Amino acid sequence: MSVTDELLANNARYAETFTGPLPLPPAKHVAVVACMDARINVYGVLGLAEGEAHVIRNAGGVVTDDEIRSLAISQRLLGTEEIILIHHTDCGMLTFTDDGFRKSIQDETGIKPPWAAEAFDDLEGDVRQSIARIKASPFVPRKDSVRGFVFDVATGKLAEVV
Amino acid sequence: MSVTDELLANNARYAETFTGPLPLPPAKHVAVVACMDARINVYGVLGLAEGEAHVIRNAGGVVTDDEIRSLAISQRLLGTEEIILIHHTDCGMLTFTDDGFRKSIQDETGIKPPWAAEAFDDLEGDVRQSIARIKASPFVPRKDSVRGFVFDVATGKLAEVV
Structure with a gap:
């Protein structure tokens, strides 16, 4: 049995006690942008229930065009106000470099990716620049509450950076 | 008190019983790509615990360059094998069109976004083409188990599409 099949069996059990549907717009009017890291259970970390917040995740929790797209849809069409x-x-993302990662892919496949890997060597510095990318975007209208944090995988605590 | 402050108070309670750190590579060697929709609690839906799977999310759960970047990092550097x-x-994403959304932003800000909004009018069709985008990418090496589902927000159940 693949892991996917095992997780589908978990889903059957989840559905047994599931009650829906909830409304489409997030009840708490919040969008969360976080790293894809397996140890960050966003609903647990923030005490969120189903239906309360948009959750956008990628490698690093960095802000690229796709996160701006998601935040624009979240705020403009679905009423979120805080990020x-x-x-x-x-x-x-602290363990490699963009150049090294892209070269390793080129060496193996013959093709260099057209995108930056978005690696970083300064954790808090990258929180600041991800926040700066959101604040600089003309497509994200609500910027009164855009706050950036570091989650400590040892303690489970969020520390505010900016 | 802002909603963000309320969620930070939840985090303090979460940290009281948190035990870490877990290892960096996902224990179940799986990466999940899902819509940012507030009603999809990925850890709940799949019965995942902290540390088990990468979770990548955006508006629609569509596959753009940023999801390929995240999947490439997930598989090449952190050992995931199933998607x-x-x-x-x-x-x-079923409620608007790319052209309409981008025009509304241009009308309001004077600038048309350089990205497609990735709206779709055929849910299962978009699952198929998102899977096709992953399978077509030269940068994602492991494609033996790449499976696509629709989550029913009324019942909590996953239905396999492809």
Whole structure:
């Protein structure tokens, strides 16, 4: 049995006690942007229930065009007003460089990716620049509450950076 | 008190019983790509615990360059082998068009976004093409288990599409 099949069996059990549907717009009017890291259970970390917040995640929790697209849809079409950005300690993005990662792919496949890998060597510095990318975007209208944090994978605590 | 402050108070309670750190690579060697929709609690839906799977999310659960970047990092640097893609019923992406959304932003800000909004009018069709985008990418090496599902926000159940 694949892991996917095992998780589908978990889903059957989840559905047994599921009650829906909830409304489409997030009840708490919040969008969270976080790293894809397996140790960040966003609903647990922030005490969120189903239906309360949009959750946008990628490698690093960095802000690229796709996160701006998601935030624009979240705010303009679905009424969110606050943004919470979460990076974390012991992040994989601290362990390689853009040039090295792209070269390793080119060496193996013959093709250099057209995108930057978005690696970083300064965790808090990257929180600041991800927040700066959101604040600089003309497509995200509500910027009164855009706050950035580091999640500590040892303690489970969020520390505010900016 | 802002909603963000309320969620930070939740985090303090979460940290009281948190035990870490877990290892960086996902224990179940799985990456999940899902819509940012507030009603999809990925850890709950799949019965995942902290540390088990990468979770990548955006508006629609669509596959753009940023999801390929995240999947490439997930597989090449952190050892994941299976991919689970999740779209869902009652998705906001079914309620507008790319052209209309981009024009509304241009009308308001004077600037047309350089990215497609990735709206779709066929839910299962978009699951298929998101899976096709992953399978077509030269940068994602492991494609033996790349499966796409629709999550029913009324029942909590996943239905396999491809």
